[in-house]
Amino acid sequence: MSTSNTPPGNRREFLGTLTKLTALSTIGFSPFAGLAAPLKKQTNSLSAGPYLQAVGPTSMSIRWITAAPSYSWVEFGETAELGQKAHAVTDGLVDAYNRVQEVLVEELIPGKTYFYRIVSKEIMDFQPYKLVYGETIQSEVYTLATVNPMATELNWLVLNDIHDRPDSFNELVQLNGADPYDFVFLNGDMFDHQTDEQQIIDHLLTPCTNTFATKKPFLFVRGNHETRGKYARQLKDYFTNPGGQFFSFEGGPVFAIALDTGEDKPDNAEVYAGIVDFDQYRRRQAVWLEKQLQSKAARKAKYRVVMMHIPTFYSGDWHGTMHCRELFSPLFDKYKVDLVISGHTHKYGVHPPVEGQHNYPIIIGGGPKEGKRTLIKVKATQKELNVWMLNDDGTEVGRYIIS
Ligand SMILES: [Fe+2]
Known part of the structure; x- marks a missing residue:
């Protein structure tokens, strides 16, 4: 079911550590961080989606497109309170500074209704040792159902x-x-x-x-x-x-x-x-x-x-x-x-x-x-x-x- 370029194993791993993610809007990595180029003034918006793709008993692929390069994730849960978070990881790097978003959410319960929303945080400046986040946008909360393997029809x-x-x-x-x-x-x-x-x-x-x-x-x-x-x-x-x-x-x-x-x-x-x-x-x-x-x-x-x-x-x-x-x-x-x-x-x-x-x-x-x-x-x-x-x-x- 997993068709993106991240092996399923990696995705399972990151789900376990999601809650530890920092919520800082600017992360400076180096003393040279102040030498960044002038920030691009952009306003992020949702160009398309969210739209559901392959949904299985325990996974769902959610896609959307942002106007500006962003770091994106899905917030989901069994109630409208959500509470869990998933993002995509490719070869150890979290997918970011991209516009066409895809997050495969895994380890879900078969035949269950989930609530979800998509979130994207614009990356205004991407220097080797300094990254500047901009505006965060999110969708409203939607529901989807995972596949029930016991379904008779x-x-x-x-x-x-x-x-x-x-x-x-x-x-x-x-x-x-x-x-x-x-x-x-x-x-x-x-x-x-x-x-x-x-x-x-x-x-x-x-x-x-x-x-x-x-x-x-x-x-x-x-x-x-x-x-x-x-x-x-x-x-x-x-x-x-x-x-x-x-x-x-x-x-x-x-x-x-x-x-x-x-x-x-x-x-x-x-x-x-x-x-x-x-x-x-x-x-x-x-x-x-x-x-x-x-x-x-x-x-x-x-x-x-x-x-x-x-x-x-x-x-x-x-x-x-x-x-x-x-x-x-x-x-x-x-x-x-x-x-x-x-x-x-x-x-x-x-x-x-x-x-x-x-x-x-x-x-x-x-x-x-x-x-x-x-x-x-x-x-x-x-x-x-x-x-x-x-x-x-x-x-x-x-x-x-x-x-
Ligand atoms: Fe045709």
Whole structure:
């Protein structure tokens, strides 16, 4: 579950010593400290978040972005009084003088509601032997629940193909009404292409934070559009999935797998200018996928569900689709995948198994224009796996039940 660059062991250690942290706003380390350069006048503010990422039975990853370089931490506890504190440590150094914040809080109690807030203290001046702190900002107190490993059901929402339409997050998630859900899964093409950090903030992080992400985590797998643009290589710095760009996780009766299906055209297509290599990447995922499906957790799970942006069928015959079909579909059949949820085509549909083609149903969400957008709801219980697809006016436009 730990996906940041600090080994879990280190993080556990620092949790034990947190209360000893000094609260001094200026720490001088040397007699030469007074020789610092003039202080930069900045006002710190929260640029994005907090937004919850990978949440497990005993851990949670909380992210946010500050306007100014800061030292940041999370205050948390079982009541609104909080009382505990966690910060991130990498190789002995507490993460600091950074803007994109991530704190993994560990050693939590499974299936429990926690209160938390994020805190960032601006670092105004960072000299080798003198550090000057500025303003401290903090969020309000929110709640989140750790995963209950004994849960008998799992509920989640799927969004796909938002394509830089930030209002869609709220408009689609609110269609869920008051039904319980554990997390939201973003199934690719949230953007048209990657331009800069502001786009990630304005078109994904802020609408998700405002809609649900302070209390429910989201997981995000790329579509073919997230691989495009000058900021595509930085995109992953803003998100924490349980294991990387393609990943698996368990919850209730479900073993879920997220595949990163890559680009839709061949790697040597002129528009990619020689700087993509998705064939090799997909082949590597196929090897990983087979191991995942052979695992005890996958075999003993009641339902095996795959989420991937480009579906293996019903999305034309371009290279991306055909390569996904060739590599992944035989494994889905062989290891009895129960359900595949995709997007990409912008045309929603429910496609039951077809003898000789695919033994698993494929649910494809729509988008991105009004009237074509969908919210997919999945409810997995001990009795059945239920999938609904709602159009953006709330009409049920697809339904599939696996008993
Ligand atoms: Fe799309």
